[in-house]
Amino acid sequence: MISKALPLEEIAFTYIFQDSPLGPLTLSFSDQGLAALTYTAEEAAVTPGPPPVSLAALVETAEKELAAYFRGSPTDFSSLPLNPRGTPFQVRVWEELRKIPYGVTISYKELAARVGSSKAFRAVGQANGGNPIPIIIPCHRVINNDGRLGGYSSGLERKRWLLRHEGVDF
Known part of the structure; x- marks a missing residue:
C-alpha cells in the first residue's frame, strides 16, 4: 500500500x-x-x-x-510500506505496477488498460519514468507492445539486467 x-x-x-x-x-x-x-x-x-x-x-x-x-528469490516487497510522492495518476500506476509478479512483463498499453485509461499508454510511460522507487515498484517489468525493452529512467542496461535476473527472455 x-x-x-x-x-x-x-x-x-x-x-x-x-x-x-x-x-x-x-x-x-x-x-x-x-x-x-x-x-x-x-x-x-x-x-x-x-x-x-x-x-x-x-x-x-x-x-x-x-x-x-x-539473491534471486522471487520477492514482491509487499511487507515494505512505501511513501513515494506523485500525482494521483502516478500513484495509481505505481500501485498497479506492484501487482506485476516477479519474472512477468506487461506492455505499456496493458498497464494503461489496468489503470482504467486504455489510451493513456504514453502517460503510463511518463509515470513509469517518474517512479521514485525502482526495483521495489517494478517499472522495469513494463515493455513495448512489440517485445522491445522500451525505456527505463535508470538506463536500459539496468532494465535488461533486472529482467534477466528475474528469468525473463526477450
Whole structure:
C-alpha cells in the first residue's frame, strides 16, 4: 500500500546506502515508509549512522528484502510500506505496477488498460519514468507492445539486467 503524501517540508528523511549487483543504492525513508531508491553514481560522501530507532524495523525489512531479491528469490516487497510522492495518476500506476509478479512483463498499453485509461499508454510511460522507487515498484517489468525493452529512467542496461535476473527472455 502506498501511503498519502505529506507536504515535503513536514518530512524528515533517513538515508541508507546498500550495495547491489547494479552498484550502490541509496534508500530514502520517511516515518511513513520508503520514499525513494536511487542508483548511487559514486561512493557516498557521507557515512551513514544507524537509523533512528523508530525506523530500524523498516530499514531492516528493506535491506533483507532487497538482499533476497538480488539473491534471486522471487520477492514482491509487499511487507515494505512505501511513501513515494506523485500525482494521483502516478500513484495509481505505481500501485498497479506492484501487482506485476516477479519474472512477468506487461506492455505499456496493458498497464494503461489496468489503470482504467486504455489510451493513456504514453502517460503510463511518463509515470513509469517518474517512479521514485525502482526495483521495489517494478517499472522495469513494463515493455513495448512489440517485445522491445522500451525505456527505463535508470538506463536500459539496468532494465535488461533486472529482467534477466528475474528469468525473463526477450
